[in-house]
Amino acid sequence: MKSNIPVAITIALLSSLAFAATLPAPAVCIPGTETIISTKAFDGKDLIESRCQMVETYLTSRNTAVEASKKLKARNRNLCGAPCTTYCNSGNGGPNPNDCSSLASSVQNNGGLNLAAGWTYYYNWGSCQAYIVNTSSESQYECMDQGSFGGVVNYLAWNCQGNSNGGPYLGGSCHWYDNTGIGWIQVQTS
Template identity: 30%
Template sequence: MRLSLNPLAFGTAFALALCTSAALIGSGPAAACEGRTTLAQSYVGANKDVKAEYVYCANDLRSDVSTSTGAGSDIFARQNDVCGAACTTYCWTPSGGGPDPNDCTVIQDALLYDSENTGPLFSLDPATNTSMIVMTYNTCQTYILDQTNSSLTYCRSDWATLVNYIAFNCQATQNAHGGVCVADDQRWYIQVQHS
């Protein structure tokens, strides 16, 4: 018997399993980008209709984990490929004012398209003043923020999975209006909100 796996479906299921996201109601520990400056902007996806911004944050975004022992050690700092890394989802209360999940699906599709046509990986690098990448389509905005002093590499397909998960699971029916998935090691987070 030959087993045929759809790589996209398997990757999506794998990323969801790794997220360990119970869609907790509340707010997660995450830094905010202050003094935000857009360094570059383009339109991505098959239809070039999703705005992508590469952003510099003026403030120090390092989370407490970067200075602790163990997680902040030299070995840990060198492990900058965080594809498949676990994160915990927090939904924001109360309900009302969240993004249209269908608009978030357009961003998800753009990320998957770019994963296949541009490459599966992308990097965030504070050394080149790019700590944050923002994607916007209509009512939906998502971004990923590197909270370390070192570069991080992440997968477009994982980001796409999280955008879809947060958009559909942090809505009015869950008494929420968007949310965030914070990496278990606190080095990065992905947020989905109303634009």
């Protein structure tokens, strides 16, 4: 009598790989660089924290703003509580603001996050995807509390619900120091 255990293990492994390959990644990611950092169950859904390396087109703006960033270098290393300018994307819908609030609450007590230069860190929970983009040429630090990342995610989710048909991104973004050469936080439908 043959055992079906090896077959069951193979199916489970392939299923988990298929799930990882279908995770929605932001458009800024170089295909194949997505890495799942952690997953945890929160209110019956999986909170997935991932990261990826950014495509060159998103880094071009930083190359043209090198002189300006040298003047702001010391100030921009720590983005905790840094001012950001909100941009809402056109479209109708967007993520469920309650999902985004749950996402923000689940990460807000995790201290902070070191953002490697040229990388994006993103979180998926329910209908909400929130990500942090570092387009600068140096590492940055962002706090995850309501005064920084958590608060921005909540604000964008509740205030950037589109009202007209638009592109694939529904939600909004907040650009640090109103400068995409530094980076931004984006909230959209996962």
